[in-house]
Amino acid sequence: MKKLIFCIGVLFILSGCNENCDDTACFTPPPPFNFEFIDADTGENLFTSGTLEEDDISVTNQADNSERFISEDDYNVLNIGDIGWETESVNYLIEVGERISFSLLVDAERRNEDCCSFTRINSTEIQDSEFEHAENSDLIRILVEVPNEELL
Template sequence: MDKTNGENLFTNGTYESANIAITDNLNNDEPIEFTFISENNLNLIQIGSIGWQSQIVNLQIDISDNHIFNFYVDAERKMGTCCSYTEYNEITIEASEFELDTQNGIYKILAE
């Protein structure tokens, strides 16, 4: 999202989803798979691999060779009485301002 006017930077054409690169800083900058959801101009980056196991990830998100933000997650996989689940010990976004929608858990990254 544009930090000053709130516009979605994918919807207005500033960024193209094909230019998104996500790499794992803890694993030799290995590329991370993600899904870009553009339906109805939603324009979300979904990283589905986080939380399926106990892990710490420190991802770097770049668009068109511009560093946008770092995404750190400390996730712990646990077993409940009927099923397994993930407990997120820490989630941190660095190098960019953001807003968290507590209703749906979506982070809005505010770029300049």
């Protein structure tokens, strides 16, 4: 009888160790990648100035040559928000017109800890373009050398 009570007690304690996430609503979406294309000399946004237009942008997944959904918003910033919804390594080719072309490589890991899901960005690399991170922001500024004549 003592063994039975001991076994029931151990089972009760062990079942209390399992996390029950039914009452927890904790979800963090992956961070978006926001790009601003600016004139390297003047600092002017190239969409705001009319040098670039939204139709000039293409983002291609190099793994399967598929076009990615992107948006250029009212702030004239390219937003790529489809990275990191799952554990993945991405290699995107970003082209704007005929003169701007660079690669975005991201290693993202989707995690679930303490009943919360989130994305850990293990590494980010931008190839073939000068860029800078905006202060106190997740904005990446792509620096473009604009010739005196029109860019495109």
